[in-house]
Amino acid sequence: MKDYHVEEKTITANSIVVSLPEPIPNEGCEKYNLATTIYNISMSYLTCLDNDLNKSKEFNVQTYKRHYEFQNLTPFTKYTIKLALSNFYVDKLSMGLQFGADVKLTTTGKLNAPEDVTVQVLMPTLAVVYWMPPKKLNCIAVKYEVYWMQLPNSMQAIIPFCFINPIDKPKRTFDGKFFTIIRLPLPKQKYKIYVSVYPTVHRNFFNASLPKTVYMSESNNLTLSGVSTNGMYISWIPSANLTIHTGLHYILEYKNDAMQKWQKVNNIEKNNDKVTYYIENLLPRTAYKFRLILRYPEHMEDYIWPPDGKEF
Known part of the structure; x- marks a missing residue:
């Protein structure tokens, strides 16, 4: 035969x-x-x-x-x-x-690009990226990368592309979407984000999704609204739809250079959208740092703002 x-x-x-x-x-x-x-x-x-x-x-x-x-x-x-x-x-x-x-x-060519890419802001420097895998993948072993680019403002030069490490096995939602969490360097910035896919054995045959643009908003600044010999009034306006905490109030902490641990402020007053904290029993002629402990609805980790504290 x-x-x-x-x-x-x-x-x-x-x-x-x-x-x-x-x-x-x-x-x-x-x-x-x-x-x-x-x-x-x-x-x-x-x-x-x-x-x-x-x-x-x-x-x-x-x-x-x-x-x-x-x-x-x-x-x-x-x-x-x-x-x-x-x-x-x-x-x-x-x-x-x-x-x-x-x-x-x-067959030659590239894989189909990831589809339906969406970005959800979790915290001012944290976002989750969702996407659907390419159609007709046919059991090809692939890796994903999530790329981001910080868009320049009038005072900045263009910042080059950065990317996280390849994602071998991204997590998956109940509706079949893949997702991964990315940490971005700065709040109050616009970022362009896209998802790339390539076969594990051919890095050059990559294909990328259409980019998504997202603005990473930041909480409003703390304000010194009053001062006495041994006390301070610190006020703050929470950002809409961003910050909550497991308790009924936002947590403000303070310390000076001589204090080893941050102290919690318990005297709080809310007036419409404004929150005012009164800190008493302070040392006269002494600078103190203040920071907020915030919890965002979409992410169950505390966020510290400002990261290094605001000094008054």
């Missing part, structure tokens, strides 16, 4: 063209007119299921020509192609097809 197989002719991102062999007559059949050859081609590839299992998909075609083009394929995907020759008599006698050796061919 002769081993017939296809030969690669051309490959693109979405198609494979193969050439098909001319049949070799069996010994003693050369002087007879042979029946028209039918080329039976089987193509298969792997597709991934949600439970991390792989499923093989296969389809079969027939042709009388010496070449065949597979169309509408997925970029950067490995396909297995097998060939069996038959004719009218093989079909008439219901003889089984004898397929030759597997030929594995991989």
Whole structure:
């Protein structure tokens, strides 16, 4: 039994063209007119299921020509192609097809880009990025990277792209989206963020989503609204829809250079949107630092503002 197989002719991102062999007559059949050859081609590839299992998909075609083009394929995907020759008599006698050796061919091109990218601000320097994986991934092992660029204001030069380490196995939400948390360097800045994907074995074949622009807002500054010999009034206006705390009030802490630990302020008054703290029993002619302990609704970690304290 002769081993017939296809030969690669051309490959693109979405198609494979193969050439098909001319049949070799069996010994003693050369002087007879042979029946028209039918080329039976089987193509298969792997597709991934949600439970991390792989499923093989296969389809079969027939042709009388010496070449065949597979169309509408997925970029950067490995396909297995097998060939069996038959004719009218093989079909008439219901003889089984004898397929030759597997030929594995991989389409070129890039992966489809991640889709539906969204960015949710958790804290002034913390955000979560969501995205949907590329369509028709076909079990290719991939890595993701989340890139960000700080957009310049009138006083800044353009800041180069930065990226976090490759994300081998991003976490997934109940609706199938991937997500990761990124930490950005500065609040009160605009950032352009996008998600890149590439095969683990071919870093240069990356593709990126459309960018998203997000503004990382910051809490309002603390204000010294009153002072006495041994006391201070510190006021603050909470940002809308950003800050809450596990208790009923925002926490203000204070200390001077001689104090080892921050002290909590308990005397608090709210008037509409403004919060005023009264700190008593302070040392005269002494500078104190103040900081807020805030809890943002979307993230269960405390945020300290200002990070180094505000001195009055």
